[in-house]
Amino acid sequence: MVILEAKNIVKRFGGVTALSDGNIVCREGKITGLLGTNGSGKSTISKIITGVYLPDSGTITYYGQQVSFRNPIEAKKAGIIMAFQNLSLIPDLTVWQNVVLSFEKTKKGFLDNQSAKKITKELIDSFVEGFDIERKVVQLNSSEKQIVEIVKAISEEPKLLILDEPTAALEQAQAQALFKYMKKLAAQGTSIIFTSHRMNEIMEVCDDIVVFNNGHNVGSVDFEVDGRNQKEIVKMITGDIHTEDISHTRTENTKDIQLEIKNLQYENILHDIQFSVKKGEVLGIGGLQGQGQTELMLALAGNYKTLQAEVHLNKEKIRLNTPANTIRKGIFLVPGDRQTEGLMMKESIYHNMLMPKFALKRQPFFIPEKKYRKECEEIVKLLSIKTDSIDTKADNLSGGNQQKIVVGKWLPFDIKVLLLSDPAKGVDIGAKRDMYQFILKLAREKDISVILYASDNDELVRYCDNVLIMYEGSIVKRLSGDAINNVNITAASLNLTKEEEVEKDECKEH
Structure with a gap:
């Protein structure tokens, strides 16, 4: 039974057409994968269905009736709920207060807090045990916030649940718990739209898929009828059958050491970190999420004034005491959370690329506008950033194009070390491939050292x-050459003493 059908949806933001022919059908009790490259229109059509945006044209039919939700409240009342990738939580409220916000239950004229806490606790325990629902959201890490966002959506008992990149911030066990709960909801008749850039997740949990490309619906696949052909699906998404990221040839690097770190300590988070990275080398940082990887990247970028470390850059002793100082020394950070750490979302592409220049010691009295605009346009072209103008605001661009700006704003500088903190999180297959191709080429040709933290082991391997x-704030293993594989990374991430233990467990499963 079809419960919702969106037909010929068109949506424009200024001069940018986000959707030109958006179509999607949702069936009762089915999990529909919504796929496409960044900027293809996936998030836009989801937000139109839930009343965040109004379409410029097109129709939405819900349970046989044509509807037009003017805001998310109207959509919620009709049973359509969305868990947002960029979160809709209030930082200063507790977990349980966020979950029940806007549909609080009362008892004898008073808010029934005990009931609210019970509901919240039962749902969250489905994803992770021992979660303190009295903590404020501002105290949570990214995966915990995402769990609260999902639980908030589920708690409202939706008829149609839309999950926009829900696993981007989750650990593997949390993602598996989510898939189990999604299947449970589907069995109870709930329809689900699931957006993910991870093909293995789509293959595992979805009943059918819809693929968007450049604002159009370019095809759909019913797995029960047509089977699960991953190559064909990826070809639909990118238009290119050669969709796997380029193979990375590891050769012995005989170049000089560019950055050397000794005895790095930060409070009770990072302990005795020691490593070196050569010119032109891509050094990966792996491990389970929350083991100090993000803090290490921030430490190397100069974010912690109380950091203790002995640091040499090209044999010169330096201090990682402020971001401005590290920028001047040639160390640059591309954060994973582009919207809160990497960009000024309400500013233009040009202004985002211009601002880092003000960290330099010397600035011209008058900004050479013509020179800087030409430089910005050249970077936009070099990185294939999809935009009509460098004056387009960052929040009008897709996630992949936003991330390209975060990388691009450092290109005019003399880069010695490029820090990539989970840069491909929430970035589609094609954009991810293009970004890494560019960065690898840059590292080899310019003798740039790249330090890459990735929560996806495949990125480390490739x-x-x-x-x-890393494990509990320390480096516990170094992998090189053929030893860089999923089995060894997983074993070291769990701090196992024998990598064979993981291999044996996998063999048992098969």
């Missing part, structure tokens, strides 16, 4: 010359 594994 792109890194060496990989360091």
